[in-house]
Amino acid sequence: MHYTVKTAGDQSIIIYFGEQISKQTSQTVQKLSNIIESSGIIGVEEVILGYTTILIHYAPTRISFHTLINTIKAIIMDVDLAKTDERNTIEIPVLYGEELGPDLANVARLNNLSEQEVIKLHTEPDYTVYFLGFSPGFPFLGGLDERIATPRLENPRKKVQAGSVGIANHQTGIYPVTSPGGWQIIGHTPIPLFNPSDDNPFLLSPGDIITFKPITKIEYDEIINSQI
Amino acid sequence: MIHIFNVIKPGLLTTVQDLGRKGYQKYGLSVSGAVDYYAHRIANILVGNQDNAATLEVTMIGPTLKVLETRKIAITGADLTPYVNNSPVPLWRSFTVSEGDILSFQGYRSGCRAYIAVAGGLDVEETLGSKSTDLISEIGGHHGRRLIKGDTITANAVHTNKICLSRRLSTELIPTYTKHVRVRIILGPQDDAFTAKGIETFLSSEYTVTKDSNRMGCRLEGPTIEHKNGADILSEGMFMGAIQVPQNGQPILFLSGRPSVGGYTKIGGxxxxxxxxxxxxKPNDRVSIEKVTLDEAHELLYKQENIFKLLQASIGEGGGL
Structure with missing residues (x-):
């Protein structure tokens, strides 16, 4: 397997598996991250996944740079990438359009589609969670149908409601917390992606498969009420 | 749980911090924690705490706090002219405040962030393994937010025999904060995204801290650092001290409130x-950059950790450090 390792400050390294976003590279990143984390290497503090990268935070007072590099090389040499890990599939219910999906009409118009066609194209694929970042639990997803790829808003919103489902260029995602943002918001999910008081605070993990399911306002309200 | 301070004035930005929320960056959670780990750790050591106990991080304009229980405290970091009642109190030294005392800060002198440690540590609920305030996710610390007027801050109970000992840090370990700082860096991981001229500009110029700086990052302004072919990269993990250079060629030094991933080139760390x-x-301070090797950086780090070890070991022996 081809990879390069670079230093990132004096307490982390980044392993690069090429520069092309792909499902296969993402699987490599996920598998190796899991192994590195679960190996309990003394001095390795945490990993951060990217599209084609693994950043490893280490404590140089507990593991030397050279020991770290050699350990990681050995892990990469040993890994069996043919064996695929079990994946969780999570269905995300979404109320498309209306007040909570104000840009649905926009996305339809810019792509010469009807709103129903946008919803259909958005709900058909299985999406892979490549990694999480930007805000707590925000998934970077692979698998968006090119026919609904839409540029970011020219004027980002100061406040995008938590649960908003959006599109930005070739990506789709869900805002886990209320934050500023420039994505085209096409719908809203009543399911929380980040709940800090829960034992499992994050709904999604890298490697999960997610699907979107269109729901009616009545179903949306039912889910909201069941959470209270 | 003991009430230790009542907030009379909150100051500019006062938050509860420890050494950060580790292990959740891969879920997109910021690491948070004290921006100045050195001042935070020393403050704790001076009052006999573990170095990751929660302290108050105070920014530029300090709070006014009413002391609700007699306790040993220490203030480190920026000199914001701390006073107890009508008398100045020293920095980098522990002392006892008594119930009813007013701790205040009378004006800015040097640095940017001060740390107030109390013996026993501040007692706030741990969220995902840390007491640090994450202002973006609104979790941790005191109800996930900065302190406001009227807040009551709580501390852990302490053994009475620890209360009276006073400790001070040896002068040579006390940093001085000047308006011009030389910062040592390691190049990478995207130093190859810059032209030779760009790297040379970065290493030989002086940069000024802008007023948009905060816990997330320290923004610098100065000669443009030239990219070869643009500043965008595929989003990848971020790290403390990362020096990101977006398309405008102006560097940003990432601090403890940084996001976990970033999509712009990093010239160094x-x-x-x-x-x-x-x-x-702080805004208008000037920074110049010096390149060192990874081995040099680690040697310096080992030396510093030995000092921390010695300081920690002397806890419980009493007297000065």
């Missing part, structure tokens, strides 16, 4: 032992 200098930079 500040070495760990110099991060406390960056943490104390």
């Amino acid at each position: 500040v070495i760990t032992v110099d991060l406390p200098k960056v943490a104390q930079l």
Whole structure:
């Protein structure tokens, strides 16, 4: 397997598996991250996944740079990438359009589609969670149908409601917390992606498969009420 | 749980911090924690705490706090002219405050962030393994937010025999905060995204801290650092002290409130032992950069850790450090 390792400050390294976003590279990143984390290497503090990268935070007072590099090389040499890990599939219910999906009409118009066609194209694929970042639990997803790829808003919103489902260029995602943002918001999910008081605070993990399911306002309200 | 302070004035930005929320960055959670780990750790050591106990991080304009229980405290980091009632109190030294005392800060002198440690540590609920306030996710610390007027701050109970000992830090371990700082860095991981001229500009110029700086990052302004072919990269993990250079060629030094991933080129990273200098930079301060090797950075870090070990070991023996 081809990879390069670079230093990132004096307490982390980044392993690069090429520069092309792909499902296969993402699987490599996920598998190796899991192994590195679960190996309990003394001095390795945490990993951060990217599209084609693994950043490893280490404590140089507990593991030397050279020991770290050699350990990681050995892990990469040993890994069996043919064996695929079990994946969780999570269905995300979404109320498309209306007040909570104000840009649905926009996305339809810019792509010469009807709103129903946008919803259909958005709900058909299985999406892979490549990694999480930007805000707590925000998934970077692979698998968006090119026919609904839409540029970011020219004027980002100061406040995008938590649960908003959006599109930005070739990506789709869900805002886990209320934050500023420039994505085209096409719908809203009543399911929380980040709940800090829960034992499992994050709904999604890298490697999960997610699907979107269109729901009616009545179903949306039912889910909201069941959470209270 | 003991009430230790009542907030009379909150100051500019006062938050509860420890050494950060580790292990959740891969879920997109910021690490948070004290921006100046050195001042935070020393403050704790001076009052006999573990170095990751929660302290108050105070920014530029300090709070006014009414003391609700007699307790040993220490203030480190920026000099914001701390007073107890009508008398100045020293920095980098523990002392006892008594019930009813008013701790205040009378004006800015040097640095950017001060730390107030109380013996026993501040007692706030741990969220995902840390007491640090994450202002973006609104979790941790005191109800996930900065302190406001009227808040009551709680501390852990302490054994009475620890209360009276006073400790001070040896003068040579007390940093001085100047308006011009030389920061040592390691190049990478995207130094190859810059032209030779760009790298040379970065290493030989002086940069000024802008007023948009905050816990997330310290923004610098100065000669443009030239990219070869643009500043965008595929989003990848971020790290403390990362020096990101977006398309405008102006560097940003990332601090403890940083996001977990970023999509712009990073020309280098500040070495760990110099991060406390960056943490104390304030608008209009000037920065120049010096390149060192990874081995040099680690040697300096080992030396510093030995000092911390010695200081920690002396806890419980009493007297000065």
